Amino acid sequence: MAGEVDDAIERADQESFTRQPPKTLKGQIGYLIRQFGSAKAVAQEIGVTADSVNRYRRGARKHARPDVAAKIDNAVRQRWQPQVRKRRQRQAADTRGITVETRARFGYTAPIGTTDDGRFRRLTVHLPPAYARRLFDARDSGASDQQMRGIIAEGFKDVYFQDGGTRAMELSDVAISDIDYLDLDY
Numbered sequence: 644m645a646g647e648v649d650d651a652i653e654r655a656d657q658e659s660f661t662r663q664p665p666k667t668l669k670g671q672i673g674y675l676i677r678q679f680g681s682a683k684a685v686a687q688e689i690g691v692t693a694d695s696v697n698r699y700r701r702g703a704r705k706h707a708r709p710d711v712a713a714k715i716d717n718a719v720r721q722r723w724q725p726q727v728r729k730r731r732q733r734q735a736a737d738t739r740g741i742t743v744e745t746r747a748r749f750g751y752t753a754p755i756g757t758t759d760d761g762r763f764r765r766l767t768v769h770l771p772p773a774y775a776r777r778l779f780d781a782r783d784s785g786a787s788d789q790q791m792r793g794i795i796a797e798g799f800k801d802v803y804f805q806d807g808g809t810r811a812m813e814l815s816d817v818a819i820s821d822i823d824y825l826d827l828d829y
Contacts, residue, residue, distance in 0.1 A: 646788025647825045648795065652778075655827040657720055659731045664723040668707055671719045672699040678722050689714040735829035736776035742769045742828040743795055748821040751804070763821070770798040775829060792819045 665671045675685045682696040689696075691711055698704040707715060735741050744767040777794050800817040801807065 646791070647822045648778075648788050648791035649782060651825045651827045652782060653721070655829060656728045656731070657723075658828075659727055660724055661727055662724070664719045668699050668705065668712070668715070669702050671715050672696060674719055675715070675722075676700060685718075688718055731829060732775075732779050736772055736779055738772060739775070739829055740770050740772045741775040741778070742767065743798070743825070744828070745819070745825045746823040747819050747825070749796075749799070749817060749819060751800070751817045763823075766799065766803060768799055768803045770795070770802055774798040792822075795819060 665674050672685065675688070676682055676696070679685050679688065681693075682700065683693045686693040686696045689711060691707075695704070699707065706712070746763060746765040748762065749764050749766075774794060774797070778791060781791050781794060796817045796819045799819075804817060
């Protein structure tokens, strides 16, 4: 199951599309058949029979059940314009960095005598390209949502809480939990 960070990366990827994916059922199924190579493979992906896929492709069935239509749309969007996605991720990892907007509970380890209670914060922070590269590499290698949260939390610690090494140097660990929303832009 995908987590909040993986979903945020997917949404950011979809915002970078240069053309919109097919909207009609026939167009979507045609695209998926070209991607998967057969109606049987598409059927396994979306959870219907190969005959149903062929009916969609021919136009004999104009509308799919709402749950199947959602699976088809999701499968198309996940595979649409992979080169555009890779180019945008490469630019973020090499030069641009990523902007993270979130409302979540941030907790941290701080010295005795200071408050280290986690609290909700709404933050928009631009992280340098190194964090974007680490985040994309972690996602590509199958890292868990918790590991990707750790990368973002480390970036927040360096950029926001410690302000690039000019304050709060005794702060050791930052943790993100109870995410209300998380959006990425790159």
